[in-house]
Amino acid sequence: SAPLDVERVREDFPILEREFDSNQLVYLDNAATTQTPNQVIDAIGDYYRETNANVHRGIHHLSQEASIAYEEAHDTLANFVGASGGREEMVFTKNTTEAENLVAYAWGLNELGEGDEVVLTEMEHHASLVTWQQIAKRTGATVRYIGITEEGELDMDHARDLIGPDTRMVSVVHVSNALGTINPVEELADLAHEQDALIFVDGAQAVPNRPVDVEAIDADFYAFSGHKMAGPTGIGCLYGKKAILEEMEPFLYGGDMIKKVTFEGAKWNDLPWKYEAGTPLIAQGIALERAVEYLEGIGMERVQAHEEWVTEYALERLTEFDDIEIYGPQKAENRGGLVGFNLNGVHAHDLASIMNDHAVAIRAGDHCTQPLHDVLGTAASARASFYIYNTREEIDRLVEAVDDARQLFA
Ligand code: PMP
Numbered sequence: 373s374a375p376l377d378v379e380r381v382r383e384d385f386p387i388l389e390r391e392f393d394s395n396q397l398v399y400l401d402n403a404a405t406t407q408t409p410n411q412v413i414d415a416i417g418d419y420y421r422e423t424n425a426n427v428h429r430g431i432h433h434l435s436q437e438a439s440i441a442y443e444e445a446h447d448t449l450a451n452f453v454g455a456s457g458g459r460e461e462m463v464f465t466k467n468t469t470e471a472e473n474l475v476a477y478a479w480g481l482n483e484l485g486e487g488d489e490v491v492l493t494e495m496e497h498h499a500s501l502v503t504w505q506q507i508a509k510r511t512g513a514t515v516r517y518i519g520i521t522e523e524g525e526l527d528m529d530h531a532r533d534l535i536g537p538d539t540r541m542v543s544v545v546h547v548s549n550a551l552g553t554i555n556p557v558e559e560l561a562d563l564a565h566e567q568d569a570l571i572f573v574d575g576a577q578a579v580p581n582r583p584v585d586v587e588a589i590d591a592d593f594y595a596f597s598g599h600k601m602a603g604p605t606g607i608g609c610l611y612g613k614k615a616i617l618e619e620m621e622p623f624l625y626g627g628d629m630i631k632k633v634t635f636e637g638a639k640w641n642d643l644p645w646k647y648e649a650g651t652p653l654i655a656q657g658i659a660l661e662r663a664v665e666y667l668e669g670i671g672m673e674r675v676q677a678h679e680e681w682v683t684e685y686a687l688e689r690l691t692e693f694d695d696i697e698i699y700g701p702q703k704a705e706n707r708g709g710l711v712g713f714n715l716n717g718v719h720a721h722d723l724a725s726i727m728n729d730h731a732v733a734i735r736a737g738d739h740c741t742q743p744l745h746d747v748l749g750t751a752a753s754a755r756a757s758f759y760i761y762n763t764r765e766e767i768d769r770l771v772e773a774v775d776d777a778r779q780l781f782a
Pocket of ligand 1: 404467468469470497499545547548551574576577587597608740
């Protein structure tokens with residue numbers, strides 16, 4: 373049986389009640405964004421009804437309450453990913469993409485030069501791939517890519533070859549959003565550190581679905597997005613080791629990130645506010661804390677077990693057909709809660725459109741991994757991705773819709 377009481381979980385997510393042409397919504401686009409439980413929706417409403425004020429600069433009650441709640445949210449998020457430094461190691465950003473840009477601009481622009489290398493993987497999301505490419509262009513550094521095997525796993529021999537004395541930064545995706553592959557980030561961190569390089573881990577698809585411990589990984593930076601973990605849109609998180617965040621230059625300048633300003637210059641604020649210029653993501657930060665409490669209430673081990681339980685069944689059902697090509701590792705325990713696939717002879721967009729006729733929401737396209745799709749030899753793939761409210765019955769609905777597409781296009 374399911375590791376989770378799914379029916380109870382579903383009661384917290386009102387959107388799952390929606391119907392389209394009398395078909396109940398089957399939401400399988402969770403890698404793009406997850407749905408939001410009442411607890412988080414209420415947190416946003418409660419904040420605006422009761423506490424709304426700007427933080428850090430008010431002496432009045434509301435500002436004090438908002439500041440305390442906002443600051444404490446940083447501690448909760450730090451704790452959630454095992455950062456023992458608390459708020460000082462947890463910067464709120466707009467999303468994973470902004471976290472990536474923050475480090476690329478603040479660290480990369482200042483630290484990289486001719487002859488330096490940034491090592492990425494062929495399965496990087498555009499969030500890191502495009503960002504480091506641009507920073508490399510501006511600094512004269514070179515970007516190199518760790519290749520993938522037939523199974524869609526990182527070629528670790530290649531990684532050991534590539535990560536060398538010229539490597540300054542290794543930026544890797546923890547769980548691939550296109551293949552589902554779980555990468556050996558601990559081993560990659562060791563390889564980077566042996567060369568005195570830093571490692572940035574893109575955890576956008578990992579933190580929502582499994583227990584993550586940034587210190588066990590020994591990541592120098594680790595980023596994720598609130599909207600993929602039952603939280604609101606508009607907020608992401610950047611974990612950074614305190615010593616590095618203290619050394620690094622700010623990314624954005626302005627109010628709140630300064631301690632002292634004169635006409636000649638400025639001194640930066642304490643961590644993490646040094647990296648949060650201007651009015652920050654107050655409502656979102658507080659609501660994201662509520663999302664974390666919600667997930668912790670379930671337990672991240674159980675979240676992971678549930679994802680595997682649904683993924684295992686999806687793999688089992690989709691491999692029944694020889695006209696379906698599945699990307700990434702073949703075993704559910706070796707991947708995150710998503711399955712990328714193609715139905716022979718049917719463009720992924722057409723497939724997604726037939727699915728939509730069945731009210732089955734999946735994603736089709738390159739999933740912000742165009743170079744990876746070049747390696748896979750296809751312009752697009754379909755992707756079904758799961759969360760705590762998905763059931764095996766919903767996978768049956770997915771497979772029925774695939775059948776329908778097969779009939780229509782055969
Ligand atoms: N990295 C990965 C692996 C992702 O899946 C995503 C979201 N598709 C991102 C980065 C970017 O996240 P965001 O759009 O929230 O910045």
